[in-house]
Amino acid sequence: MAGTPGTSPADQAREAAVEAALGKLDLDAKARLLSGQDVWSLPALPEIGLRSLVMSDGPIGVRGVRWGADDPSIALPSPTALAATWDPELARRAGVLLAQEARRKGVHVLLAPTVNLHRSPLGGRHFEAYSEDPYLTGAIGAGYVSGVQSGGVGTTVKHFVANDAETDRLTVNNLVGERALRELYLAPFEMIVENARPWGIMTAYNTVNGTTMTEHHHLVNEVLRGEWGFDGYNVSDWTAARSTVADIEGGLDVAMPGPQTVYGAPLAQAVRDGRVEETTVDTAVRNVLRLAARVGALESVEPAVTEPPRTVDGEALAREIARRAFVLVRNENNALPLKPGTVALIGAAAREARVLGGGSATVFPSRIVSPLDGLTAALPEGSLSYAVGADPDTELAVADKGFELRAVCRDADGTVIGTRGASGGQIQWTDSDFPDGVTHTNLHTIELTGTFTPSAAGTHTFGIKGTGSFTLTVDGTTHYDDIQRPADDGDPFDAFFGGPAPHAQPELTAGEPVEVSLTHVVDLPEDAPFKVVTFALAHQEPQRDADELIAEAVEAARGADTAVVVVATTERVESEGFDRKNLDLPGRQDELVRAVAAANPNTVVVVNSGSPVELPWRDEVAAVLLSWFPGQEGGAALADVLTGAYEPGGRLPTTWGSLADAPVTQVVPEDGELPYTEDLFIGYRAWEKAGRTPSYPFGHGLGYTDWTYESVEIDGTTAKVRVRNSGQRAGREVVQVYLARSEAGPDRPARWLAGFAAVEAGPGESAEAVVELPRRAFEVWDEATDSWSLVKGSYEIQVSRSITDRRLTATINV
Ligand code: BGC
Numbered sequence: 001m002a003g004t005p006g007t008s009p010a011d012q013a014r015e016a017a018v019e020a021a022l023g024k025l026d027l028d029a030k031a032r033l034l035s036g037q038d039v040w041s042l043p044a045l046p047e048i049g050l051r052s053l054v055m056s057d058g059p060i061g062v063r064g065v066r067w068g069a070d071d072p073s074i075a076l077p078s079p080t081a082l083a084a085t086w087d088p089e090l091a092r093r094a095g096v097l098l099a100q101e102a103r104r105k106g107v108h109v110l111l112a113p114t115v116n117l118h119r120s121p122l123g124g125r126h127f128e129a130y131s132e133d134p135y136l137t138g139a140i141g142a143g144y145v146s147g148v149q150s151g152g153v154g155t156t157v158k159h160f161v162a163n164d165a166e167t168d169r170l171t172v173n174n175l176v177g178e179r180a181l182r183e184l185y186l187a188p189f190e191m192i193v194e195n196a197r198p199w200g201i202m203t204a205y206n207t208v209n210g211t212t213m214t215e216h217h218h219l220v221n222e223v224l225r226g227e228w229g230f231d232g233y234n235v236s237d238w239t240a241a242r243s244t245v246a247d248i249e250g251g252l253d254v255a256m257p258g259p260q261t262v263y264g265a266p267l268a269q270a271v272r273d274g275r276v277e278e279t280t281v282d283t284a285v286r287n288v289l290r291l292a293a294r295v296g297a298l299e300s301v302e303p304a305v306t307e308p309p310r311t312v313d314g315e316a317l318a319r320e321i322a323r324r325a326f327v328l329v330r331n332e333n334n335a336l337p338l339k340p341g342t343v344a345l346i347g348a349a350a351r352e353a354r355v356l357g358g359g360s361a362t363v364f365p366s367r368i369v370s371p372l373d374g375l376t377a378a379l380p381e382g383s384l385s386y387a388v389g390a391d392p393d394t395e396l397a398v399a400d401k402g403f404e405l406r407a408v409c410r411d412a413d414g415t416v417i418g419t420r421g422a423s424g425g426q427i428q429w430t431d432s433d434f435p436d437g438v439t440h441t442n443l444h445t446i447e448l449t450g451t452f453t454p455s456a457a458g459t460h461t462f463g464i465k466g467t468g469s470f471t472l473t474v475d476g477t478t479h480y481d482d483i484q485r486p487a488d489d490g491d492p493f494d495a496f497f498g499g500p501a502p503h504a505q506p507e508l509t510a511g512e513p514v515e516v517s518l519t520h521v522v523d524l525p526e527d528a529p530f531k532v533v534t535f536a537l538a539h540q541e542p543q544r545d546a547d548e549l550i551a552e553a554v555e556a557a558r559g560a561d562t563a564v565v566v567v568a569t570t571e572r573v574e575s576e577g578f579d580r581k582n583l584d585l586p587g588r589q590d591e592l593v594r595a596v597a598a599a600n601p602n603t604v605v606v607v608n609s610g611s612p613v614e615l616p617w618r619d620e621v622a623a624v625l626l627s628w629f630p631g632q633e634g635g636a637a638l639a640d641v642l643t644g645a646y647e648p649g650g651r652l653p654t655t656w657g658s659l660a661d662a663p664v665t666q667v668v669p670e671d672g673e674l675p676y677t678e679d680l681f682i683g684y685r686a687w688e689k690a691g692r693t694p695s696y697p698f699g700h701g702l703g704y705t706d707w708t709y710e711s712v713e714i715d716g717t718t719a720k721v722r723v724r725n726s727g728q729r730a731g732r733e734v735v736q737v738y739l740a741r742s743e744a745g746p747d748r749p750a751r752w753l754a755g756f757a758a759v760e761a762g763p764g765e766s767a768e769a770v771v772e773l774p775r776r777a778f779e780v781w782d783e784a785t786d787s788w789s790l791v792k793g794s795y796e797i798q799v800s801r802s803i804t805d806r807r808l809t810a811t812i813n814v
Helices: 009-023 027-033 079-084 088-104 134-150 178-185 187-196 217-227 244-249 265-272 278-295 314-325 371-378 546-558 589-599 634-643 683-690
Strands: 157-160 173-175 200-203 233-236 327-331 343-346 384-387 403-410 416-422 426-430 445-452 461-465 468-474 477-484 501-504 514-521 532-540 562-568 603-608 623-626 673-675 707-715 718-725 731-740 752-761 766-772 779-782 787-790 794-800 806-813
Touching (some): 009 278, 027 265, 027 278, 079 134, 079 314, 088 134, 134 187, 134 752, 157 187, 157 217, 178 187, 178 779, 233 278, 244 265, 244 278, 265 278, 343 371, 343 546, 371 384, 371 634, 403 532, 461 468, 477 501, 514 532, 707 731, 718 731, 718 752
Parallel strands (some): 173 673, 343 384, 343 562, 562 603, 603 623
Antiparallel strands (some): 327 623, 403 416, 445 514, 461 501, 468 514, 707 718, 718 766, 731 794, 779 787
16 A cells, blocks of 8 residues: 555554654754764654664665774675675565664664666776666665565665766756656666665765756655655755755755755754645655664554564675675586686686675775685695786775774874774764764874785885875885865765875885874864764785786696686776776786686686676686675685585676677766666667677576576466476576567566576476566556556567577467
């Protein structure tokens, strides 16, 4: 029923408690509740027994209110990896683990999942969203939301809607046709609302068809709440709320972060001035109180979940998801699994694994298993060698190995007012998280101070990430004493996501510690929208000659039975706040792969990226395994799969191809507008329409066994597919069902994903995959009547291993 919360006795009890609490609040308290009290939380209202509601990013872990390595979190594989499992039940289990993490960290609401679509491969936050297909995105997202909420923790499905790229993300006006909006971009949100009843939604920074999303009365009040019956809370993306009246009337319940927002005192004033009805404020407060009641932050009533699920082993789950997500896109002559023999492991990312994407999705795991760690543990002693080959990271990284640092806070007189250990060189403190005795009024400087013991002799580079006034001293010499200025695109998160600048290049001796100090003058204006101190000491090891490194790797490859090259993107390539300029692997990694492949025909390439990159050498190597950002246990999972202890389970959730062939590449607005001119045709829909062949199609992925598709039987709108494991070992197969239409009718893609199901079978055994085909797969959005319309007639059912690998067909008439 549209707009009404659940009707079970427990739901009714919570609704009654919400009404009772609302009735006790005066206008000022109500307006205050809708405005962040700091970066991550809402104010407590003790007079109604309401605790402070705490939110946290998401999606691969729960960071908590502390933003640093001193409060670690389990880091699961990237969302693209989760989608590559094509397994909503595994997504649900990921959610259960995240609820457990949230409870451990005192978090009530997770700011996840991200269900925007992979409209263009250039989207910078691609790794953080699931897929180019709305159905797959909705199915994985619904699994994730059910899992988190089964643990009594809220979710915030984001970013509603059409936040599919990052360029000018705060202001871009995305012009999206009504059918594309309904059939593509809104579809995952709708599916999740229908199947998993999320307790929250986040409205995006961007504008859609002329109205900024935090003020979008039509899409929020009429579509999301009215048509779909969403009864959760609606929070702005961080700093996205810009107008008191338009936001509250557009259905925005909560403006984050605080303390300076357009709600709170300005909202109470708007009611007093007669510009906003108090009943409109009441509606928003009700939504927040309902959330509080569900998560157990409203004392007067039982939460939605009284018995949290059984404890989950986070490390084991991270490892399981990673190996289930790895997509084996090429495996000539069964190069994988590895045969007994020697292995030359090559690549900077094999040692310094890139396990997660950058930006607000960052969490800090307590350990990272690199491919080198994983393979060292799994392979017989003496059979593994390692060479860097080529380092894609030309930039300095946050100071880490060899550093012993602490943070010292001083007031304006230079008196020490507090200290805190700093396990890495990064400071990212909100004002609710300053060391004891430190407040944003008495804090004047923070000094990161301690020692660095080099492991290698040579020219070390030191630098600074962040904006404002800094003094950098290494080994008694002051190398920098000046102001670093922000980039001028106005993104409030530049200071978090911008790159470090190099400032000192001393010659150091291996094993001899030197003193390092970085002092930052903290400047937190009273009227800053949110109060976070963020900066980092950055460092880079002495750089070796690049030709020499490649030559060394080639030698190692030549002498081994198998060469395993790990190639990767960097944080400059895949993060938040900017889009990608190309799909190239950074640095000299393509050259490295070609040189190694020429020296050893048995070369296996592991691609460590969250989203598509070009693989120009793909036909010159024996095997290509896409590992995504594999999470903290990625190296262990990689060893599981390379050795054959497990098969790689993933199928592509997004088409991989070259940028020159990619059909949708426009992500840069012109005059503030980004027209989605491709309309209904993104991802595989667009590749097929353009008649272009990608490197690897949507749905593709090999395991370690073979499958024969024996029969398909249609029963109503259910497809029953019998498949047989015709290979030598047990395996898991994802049976995909696409629909195609040959009769005249509304414009539709050549085929589209209608459903999928996975089966497991031992060698020689058969299994039946039962795939339900939802009514929506046969419908289109009718712009004339503003409603869904069933397109009657005959459809071909294509039972496939990928969009292009069709195994069986049948016909269905609706
Ligand atoms: C991101 C959101 C995130 C928020 C809080 C924003 O920049 O777009 O996804 O939840 O920051 O970190």
